Amino acid sequence: MTRVGAAGDVDGTAARRRIRGRALAIGLSVMPFGVSFGAVSTATGLSLLQTCLLSLVLFSGASQFALVSILGAGGGLAAALATALLLGVRNALYGVSVRSLLGARGALRPVAAEVTIDESTAMALAEAPRGFAPYAFWCTALSVYVLWNVSTLAGALVGRGLGSLSVAGLDAAGPAAFVALLGPRLRAASLRAVGLLGAAAALALVPVMPAGSTVVVGWLLAALAYAGWRR
């Protein structure tokens, strides 16, 4: 087995230590997001059990936050589900690109699929050229899964004690979290145009349909416009 690493690091010990450090840092970095999700979720009216189930089973921050935000805004069940599921589609596409790098077999395969998210995928792809994709994937997945669920529980306990979202300013937590998720994705001018179009369409339709469902329509219009423009 030959691995290309730093000089003198023949068995990859130093490389593994570096990967564990990064995985822990990534896990710690999702904790504020987990706390805000937990707090917003229980303050919106979901129970502690429902909130923790979302983090344990759904395990994808953007989908979870979108679900509780739309339910909290009175957007309706169908719109909340559609948005959460649409945001979950990218995890399926991540699966296609990392599964061959991991070589997970048997019972490990569905476990790998469940923890295939933004962070674990990014780490696996980043370490693949040095041959450490599986190690990076599993370290990151474990770190993020544990710390995401711990922080969700902490936030959920805090959120139960809060009377109303707007008094604590928690009604701004959703928009702020989405801005933080969106910022790094706006690399190209065309993507910024897509964002503006989606936002404008979703807002323009608010007076005629529930706010949550306009999110889906806004997305659809922006995606169609982008597809047409690229052609």
Next chain:
Amino acid sequence: MTLWVAVLVSALGCALLKQLGYVVPARWLRGSRAATFVDVLPVALLSALIAVSTFASATRLALDSRAAGLLVAVALVALRAPFLVVVVAACAVAAGVHALAG
């Protein structure tokens, strides 16, 4: 009841989507169309979510303390502030404006 449907369907649906990524033939989801989808879908959805969760209440447009929180969040993200700082500052400003206006 509605909340339980929302929690169970979204959790199982999203978990199933992740499993699909490991079983569908790779050629179904490879290529430029899928890559475009990965880039465009979150951007359009998150933008629409930001707009609606800031400026709408059910079926009405609204300008309230959430807008102040959003301004702070945009400024801090542009300055590459960490997630914790962005959310806490946005919530604090929104709570302050809510207290002053209410």
